Amino acid sequence: MSGRTMKIIIIGAGEVGFYLAQKLSQEKHDIVVIDNKPDKCARMRESLDVAVIAGDAASQKVLNEAGLKDADLLIAASGIDEINLMACMMADKLGxxxxxxxxxxxDYYEETSILKPSDLGVDMLINPEGEVIDEILRLLLRASASEVIEFEEGKIVLVGLKLDGNCPNINNPLREIGTREERRHLRVVAMVKGEKPLSLAETTVWERTTKFSS
Structure with a gap:
């Protein structure tokens, strides 16, 4: 998904948090998961190669332990709105x-609400349930992109990704990038190394290449 490894903190080890941690750890991102339920933390530790902290995600001490100040992205996906919003507010204060x-x-997202998401330090507020995973994964793609161009009111999106030495796809054949399901929705339309366009007949992904996908 990305050419850049990000430090991502996920709050909530339920089904949404588990899927996101699984997906993002496969993309070689640095993942820390926080949850206050020991059984969910144990499942996460046993199943995935991610760091897990058992504690209250609304606690500054716990968030500091997770390395919040060094995070590129906070995903507050617990089942309690107030915990999610509090964590985002603290993350916003830490930059x-x-x-x-x-x-x-x-009450937190209707047009008549006194407080808007931006007042609470939230860049993206996700609701309803069905949108959560798809929207967060879209955000991650955009956050790591060097260029994003939309066509047909967002139905088609051209995304440029700069691939460095940390990208897990370096030196891999194009046909092996992503899962079969992901390749159904993604097409590599151009690759550029320096100022030189590479032929799409080129089957290997090289370091310092910019890949444009739609």
Missing amino acids: VEKKVARVRNP
């Missing part, structure tokens, strides 16, 4: 670039 909150209560 975390992207903050995503999963919120169920319409």
